[in-house]
Amino acid sequence: MSSPLEPFWALLETNFPLGGPRRYLIDLLGREVIGELEAAKLLAYQRMSDTYPCPHPGGDGCPRQVIEMSDGSYHAVCGNDPRECDDLVLQQEDVEHLGVDPKTLCEAVAKVLQVKAGFEGLDGLVGAFKVGTFIPDPGVRQPVFLAVRCSETDYAEVLDALRSRQEREAFAVLVPTDRFITDGTARQMASFGIPLLPLNDVIGVEDGALTALVDPLTFFQRIGQTGPGTTTTAPSVVAQALICDPDTSMNEIVKECRACGHREV
Numbered sequence: 001m002s003s004p005l006e007p008f009w010a011l012l013e014t015n016f017p018l019g020g021p022r023r024y025l026i027d028l029l030g031r032e033v034i035g036e037l038e039a040a041k042l043l044a045y046q047r048m049s050d051t052y053p054c055p056h057p058g059g060d061g062c063p064r065q066v067i068e069m070s071d072g073s074y075h076a077v078c079g080n081d082p083r084e085c086d087d088l089v090l091q092q093e094d095v096e097h098l099g100v101d102p103k104t105l106c107e108a109v110a111k112v113l114q115v116k117a118g119f120e121g122l123d124g125l126v127g128a129f130k131v132g133t134f135i136p137d138p139g140v141r142q143p144v145f146l147a148v149r150c151s152e153t154d155y156a157e158v159l160d161a162l163r164s165r166q167e168r169e170a171f172a173v174l175v176p177t178d179r180f181i182t183d184g185t186a187r188q189m190a191s192f193g194i195p196l197l198p199l200n201d202v203i204g205v206e207d208g209a210l211t212a213l214v215d216p217l218t219f220f221q222r223i224g225q226t227g228p229g230t231t232t233t234a235p236s237v238v239a240q241a242l243i244c245d246p247d248t249s250m251n252e253i254v255k256e257c258r259a260c261g262h263r264e265v
Contacts, residue, residue: 002204002211006177008033009200012100013176016127016148019099021049021066023090034098039208042100042108049097052076054085064088066095106131106146109174112203113216115144122165128158131174134220142223143171149180156185163192170224174199193224 007029012018018025025043026034037043051063061079064087068074074095076088103119110117110132120130127148134142145162149155159173170193175181178198189196197219204213 002206002213003036004200004204004213005033005037006200008037009176009198009203010179013148013180014150016150017100017102017105018043019046019097021052021090021095022098023094024053025098033205036205036208038098040108040205040210042105042210043098044101044104045096046099047097048092049095052088052090052095054078056084059084066090102129108210109146109199109203110144112210112212113144113174113220115216115220125158125161128162134172134223136221136223142220143169144174144220145171146174148176152180152182152185155180156182159185159189159194159196163189163194170194172197172220172223176200191226193222193226195219195222 008018011028022034029037034043048066050066052066054063057063059080061081062084064076064078064085066074066076072092074090074092076090076095078085078087102121106119106129107117109115110119115132115134118130118132122128122130122145125147129146131144131146134144136142143166147155147158147162149158155175162171162173172195173189174197176198177200178186178196181196181198186196202212202214202216202219204211
């Protein structure tokens with residue numbers, strides 16, 4: 001059974017491109033998740049780490065320096081005076097730097113979501129890429145992009161930039177999560193027929209391979225469609241019902257509403 005990857009997508013969104021010593025990533029995401037991501041080749045060895053993140057960053061001697069010892073072990077040593085965090089004794093595998101390559105990420109996502117891969121970096125848009133093309137019918141080609149940001153404003157700006165570049169062409173945008181996508185932004189993009197797909201909702205992992213948690217065609221068929229039902233984020237609550245006993249007086253109902261923070265209508 002596929003396991004969701006919500007913590008990974010959330011961490012990737014705020015630390016893009018994600019990378020760090022294996023031991024550090026294991027502490028953040030768990031050994032099982034890191035093992036699955038390595039098997040799926042989303043996380044790959046890049047180099048040996050020469051620093052190790054600190055629990056309380058600060059000072060000229062931060063982050064901790066990784067020093068190889070004569071016995072083959074590694075020590076992560078605080079360079080501040082006085083020391084602000086403890087030294088760590090590590091093994092070689094602990095300090096191997098694992099990282100996410102944007103091209104590998106986009107190609108893996110394209111395969112799972114049944115998109116024809118065609119990775120491209122986008123000039124002037126850091127953290128935004130063309131993943132590939134969705135082809136619903138012969139002769140119909142709809143671009144699919146990935147955008148990674150960590151604030152509501154930044155997402156609104158990059159989505160506007162993509163829409164401007166594509167002019168009137170229909171397309172879709174993948175995002176790691178929708179936690180920084182406001183309802184207003186989602187509704188605006190839906191009104192243009194541009195669906196937003198949070199990867200944490202649709203891609204999981206099983207036996208070292210990425211898997212689709214939902215049928216991706218259900219999502220991509222909304223490209224170019226406008227109107228109700230095209231947004232991926234939950235709608236705002238605009239009204240709540242207060243159920244009262246028939247014998248409850250109006251004064252008591254008003255008091256209960258005020259106590260809950262509701263205004264009279």
